[in-house]
Amino acid sequence: MNKSVINKVVSIFMLPFMVLFALYIQIFGEVGPGGGFQAGAIIASAFIAIDLSVHSINKYFDSNMLAIFGSIGVLIYFITGLYSLAFGENFLNYFVLPGDSPQILGILLVEIGVGVTVSAILLLLYMEVMNAD
Amino acid sequence: MNFYQSDFLSVNGNLILISMIAIASFISLINITRSRLAIFKVIYFAIFSNLVCLTYLLLDAPDVAMTEAAIGVCVSIVILILFVQKCKPDSRKKYHKFDYKRFIYSSLSILVLFLLFEELNSVLPNYGDPLSPVNSNDSSYYIENTMNQTKVPAFVAAILASYRGFDTMGETIVVLIAGLGFMLIMAEKKEEEKMEEKGVTSE
Numbered sequence: 001m002n003k004s005v006i007n008k009v010v011s012i013f014m015l016p017f018m019v020l021f022a023l024y025i026q027i028f029g030e031v032g033p034g035g036g037f038q039a040g041a042i043i044a045s046a047f048i049a050i051d052l053s054v055h056s057i058n059k060y061f062d063s064n065m066l067a068i069f070g071s072i073g074v075l076i077y078f079i080t081g082l083y084s085l086a087f088g089e090n091f092l093n094y095f096v097l098p099g100d101s102p103q104i105l106g107i108l109l110v111e112i113g114v115g116v117t118v119s120a121i122l123l124l125l126y127m128e129v130m131n132a133d
Numbered sequence: 134m135n136f137y138q139s140d141f142l143s144v145n146g147n148l149i150l151i152s153m154i155a156i157a158s159f160i161s162l163i164n165i166t167r168s169r170l171a172i173f174k175v176i177y178f179a180i181f182s183n184l185v186c187l188t189y190l191l192l193d194a195p196d197v198a199m200t201e202a203a204i205g206v207c208v209s210i211v212i213l214i215l216f217v218q219k220c221k222p223d224s225r226k227k228y229h230k231f232d233y234k235r236f237i238y239s240s241l242s243i244l245v246l247f248l249l250f251e252e253l254n255s256v257l258p259n260y261g262d263p264l265s266p267v268n269s270n271d272s273s274y275y276i277e278n279t280m281n282q283t284k285v286p287a288f289v290a291a292i293l294a295s296y297r298g299f300d301t302m303g304e305t306i307v308v309l310i311a312g313l314g315f316m317l318i319m320a321e322k323k324e325e326e327k328m329e330e331k332g333v334t335s336e
Contacts, residue, residue, distance in 0.1 A: 025199075029287070029290050030285045030286070030287055030290045030291075031285075031286050031287055032287060033195035033196045033199055033287075033289070034196070034199065034290075035196065035289075035290055035293065035294075037200050037204075038196070038199045038200050038203055041200065041203035041204045041207070041208060042203055044208055045203060045207050045208060048207075048208065048211055052211070063316060063320075067312070067313060067316060070308075070309045070312055070313070071309065073305065073309075074302075074305055074306055074309055077301075077302050077305055078302070081298075081302070091299075092298045092299060092302075094283075094295060101284050103282075103283035103284065103285060103291075103295055104283070104284060104285055106294075106295065107283075107285060107290060107291070107294040107295055110294045110298060110301070111290070111294060113305065114301065114304075114305050117305050117308055117309055118305075118308060120312075121308050121309060121311070121312035122204070122208050124312050124315075124316060125208075125212060125312060125315055126208065126211065126212060126215075128315060128316055128319040129212055129215045129216060129219075129319075130215060131319075132219060132319060133219070
């Protein structure tokens, strides 16, 4: 693939801002548009840009590691649901979480799980196609 | 599409924009069949994804528009372009011979579908009508009670993660299963190539 100087410099420059923007969209998903799916897609796009323009990210991201990260995201979601079972309530009942506004805490935890899974799986799909013969 | 809006400018402004988007998406989709190389088809598909993202914005769904722009336009098109590069190159033979029979059959079927669609459109309620069955059963409950029960300002996040949190867990699990399945398909090819190199025959 033709790697030009402009793509390289812009990708390296934009990587921290894209990760920051993805975190912003993740956390402000309860107040405005956003959430876990959008943030995961933006993080995956940042690293795909680095892979296409600068150098291969094979030694930073392994396929097995990305699959484990995807499973960790679903595990975060599941554990937030199981936490309320210990108090005798329904599954995914956010009212037993500590703090003033338990619903906001519950939604935040759940969306973090979704974001981790979506970003890991999108990166995994890209790397599998890139490393094919 | 009939809009239930209260003032003149918002009705006509939306209609003009949506008509322009419809014409542009029709042209880009037609050109998918007319283009010679596979990479051109992928580019026309990316243009169509962009126009769909604009349509979601015009229909007041910013979450869906953001997701379409990030996944449908960026990541999905990159993966398609990689697939096109890894397949063998297209043949140079021109296959455009105008077939009258095929043209007439496809035009007739499109006409029949269009007439069916117009018939449906006259029977269904208007878009955004507050008295339609879609909007009058649950929407008022969510609009009134979301801020009281959960102190979350956005309806979409509250419904997605709190009122219907079980479905979102199912969605996340589906994403995980799709990724793992794809990884298994690609890993099997790598195993076969390694065994061929070592000279092991399959038995």
